[in-house]
Amino acid sequence: MKIWIAGSRGMVGSALVRALSGSGHTLLLPSRQEVDLTRQKEVEDWMEQARPQWVFLAAAKVGGIAANRDFPAQFAYENLAIATHVMHSAYRYGVEKLLFLGSSCIYPRMTPQPIAETALLSGLLEPTNQAYAIAKIAGIELCRSYRRQYACDFIAAMPTNLYGPGDCYDLSTSHVVPALIRKIHEAKLQNAPRVSIWGSGQALREFLHVDDLARACLLLMQRYSSEDPINIGTGKDLSIEQLAHLLADIIGFPKDRFYFDPSFPDGTPRKCLDISKITQLGWEAEIGLEEGLRRTYQELRGAGAP
Numbered sequence: 001m002k003i004w005i006a007g008s009r010g011m012v013g014s015a016l017v018r019a020l021s022g023s024g025h026t027l028l029l030p031s032r033q034e035v036d037l038t039r040q041k042e043v044e045d046w047m048e049q050a051r052p053q054w055v056f057l058a059a060a061k062v063g064g065i066a067a068n069r070d071f072p073a074q075f076a077y078e079n080l081a082i083a084t085h086v087m088h089s090a091y092r093y094g095v096e097k098l099l100f101l102g103s104s105c106i107y108p109r110m111t112p113q114p115i116a117e118t119a120l121l122s123g124l125l126e127p128t129n130q131a132y133a134i135a136k137i138a139g140i141e142l143c144r145s146y147r148r149q150y151a152c153d154f155i156a157a158m159p160t161n162l163y164g165p166g167d168c169y170d171l172s173t174s175h176v177v178p179a180l181i182r183k184i185h186e187a188k189l190q191n192a193p194r195v196s197i198w199g200s201g202q203a204l205r206e207f208l209h210v211d212d213l214a215r216a217c218l219l220l221m222q223r224y225s226s227e228d229p230i231n232i233g234t235g236k237d238l239s240i241e242q243l244a245h246l247l248a249d250i251i252g253f254p255k256d257r258f259y260f261d262p263s264f265p266d267g268t269p270r271k272c273l274d275i276s277k278i279t280q281l282g283w284e285a286e287i288g289l290e291e292g293l294r295r296t297y298q299e300l301r302g303a304g305a306p
Contacts (some may be wrong), residue, residue: 001025001026001053001054002025002026002028002050002051002052002053002054003020003025003026003027003028003052003053003054003055003056004028004029004030004050004052004054004055004056005017005020005027005028005029005056005058006037006055006056006057006058006059006082006086007057007058007059007060008027008029008030008058009029009031009032010058010059010060010062010166011162011164011165011166011167011168011210012058012101012159012162012210012213012214013056013058013059014165014166014210015164015165015166015210015211015213015214016056016058016214016217016218017029018211018214019211019214019215019217019218020218028050028052030046030050034046037059037081037082037085037086038077038078038081038082038085039085040081040084040085040088040089043085043086043089044085044089044092047089047090047092047093048093051093051094052095053095053096053097054095054096054097054098054099054221055086055090055095055097055098055099056098056099056101056217056221057082057083057086057087057098057099057100057101057139058101059082059086060078060079060082060101061074061075061078061079061082061132062132062175063075063168063173063174063175064173064174064175064176064179065128065129065198065264065265065267066172066173067172067173068128068129068131068132069128072130072131072132073131075129075131075132075135076131076132076134076135079132079135079136079139080135080138083100083135083138083139083142084142086098087100087139087142087143087146087152087154090152090154091146091150091152095152096153097153097154097155097221098143098152098153098154098155099154099155099156099157099217099220099221100139100140100142100143100154100155100156100157101156101157101159101217102136102137102139102140102156102157102158102159102229103132103133103136103158103159104158104159104160104161104206104231104233104271104273105125105126105129105132105133105136106120106125106133106136106137106140106158106229107119107120107271108122108123108124108125109123109124109125109126109127109268109269110123110124110269111123113270113272114235114272114273114274114275115231115271115272115273115274116231116274117158117228117229117230117231117274117277120137120140120229121137126267126268128265128267129267139156140156140229142154143155143156143227143229144156144227147227148227153225155220155221155224155225155226155230156229156230157216157217157220157229157230157231157232158229158230158231158232158273159208159213159216159231159232159233160206160207160208160231160232160233160234160271160272160273161175161176161177161205161206161207161208161271162175162207162208162209162210162213163175163177163178163207163208163209163210163292163293163296164209164210164211164292164295164296165210165211165296165299166210167210167296169181169182169300171183176205176240176243177207177243177293177296180197180243180244180247181247181251181293181296181297181300183195183196183197184244184247184248184251184253185251185297185300187253187257188251188252188253192257193257194257194258194259195253195257195258195259196259196261197240197244197258197259197260197261198260198261198264198265198266199240199260199261199262199264199265199266199267200260200262200266201239201240201241201244201258201260202239202240202241202266202269203239203240203266203267203268203269203270204237204238204239204269204270204271204272205237205238205239205240205243205271206233206234206235206236206237206271206272206273207234207243207289207292208232208233208234208285209285209287209292209295209296211287212285212286212287213232215283215286216232216278216283217232219278219281219282219283220278220281223281223282224281230277230278231273231274231275231277231278232273232275232278233272233273233275233285234275234285234289235272235273235274235275236272236289237270237271237272238289240260240266241258241260244258245258246289246290246293247293247297250290250293250294250297251297
C-alpha cells in the first residue's frame with residue numbers, strides 16, 4: 001500500500017513513520033519544498049502523480065498559548081488551507097482512507113469532564129487558541145461532509161496534549177511539556193534561584209506520548225469508520241504544578257524554586273478526554289507519564305542538550 005504521511009517531519013508525522021517502518025508499505029514523505037500544503041495546485045499536482053491509498057493528515061501549524069496569542073491569523077489560515085487542499089485532493093484522486101488529526105482544543109472551555117466527543121460545539125471555546133480550534137473544527141466538518149456527499153472514508157481523531165521525540169523546545173512557540181523541560185534543565189545548569197512558570201499552576205491537563213498516538217492512528221485506520229470524531233488520550237490528568245514537580249524529580253532540580261506567575265493565562269481550567277470509544281476498539285496507552293517524560297528528557301540530552 002502507498003501511504004502518505006502529510007507532515008512527516010513533525011512530531012506526530014515522525015512517530016507515524018517510526019510506527020510504519022518495516023511494515024512493507026511504501027511511505028510517501030514529501031518535504032514542504034516538494035509540496036506546499038497551503039498551495040492547492042501543488043497539492044493536486046502531487047496527488048495526481050503520487051496516488052496514495054491511505055493518508056495520515058498530521059501536518060499542521062501548532063504551538064502553545066503564546067504562539068496562538070501572537071499569530072492567530074497564521075494558525076487559522078494555514079490549518080484551514082492544509083485541511084481543505086489535502087481532503088479535496090484525496091477525494092479527487094480516489095484515496096481509500098484518510099485520517100485527519102485534530103486536537104482536544106476543539107472542545108468548549110467549560111464542559112463536563114471527562115470530555116465526550118458529543119461536547120463538540122456545545123459551548124464557547126477557550127479564547128487563547130480559538131483560531132486554531134476553529135480551523136480544526138472545520139477539518140472535522142470537512143471529513144463529515146465528504147463522507148456524506150461523496151462516500152469518502154475520511155475519519156477524524158482528537159488527540160490530547162502530546163509530548164515526545166521531535167517536539168519543539170523554542171520557548172516562543174512550544175507547548176507546556178517541552179517548555180518546562182527546557183526551563184528546568186537550563187535552570188539546573190545555571191543553578192538559577194527561581195524558575196518562572198506561566199499561570200497559577202492549577203490548570204489540569206492530560207498528556208499522551210506521541211508513540212502511543214501513532215499506535216492509535218494505525219488501529220483507527222484499520223477498525224474505525226464513522227463521521228463522528230474519536231478521542232485519543234489516557235483518561236488521566238494532573239495539574240501543571242504536579243507536572244513541574246514530576247519534571248523536577250526527573251531532571252534533578254529543587255521544587256521550591258518554582259514561581260507560578262498568575263499574570264499569565266492558564267488557558268482552559270481542565271481538559272481530560274473521555275476515551276471510552278477508542279478503548280472499546282482495543283487500544284490503550286502503553287507509556288506511562290513518568291516513563292515517557294524520562295525517555296523524552298534522555299532523548300533531548302542525547303540529541304545534544306548539555
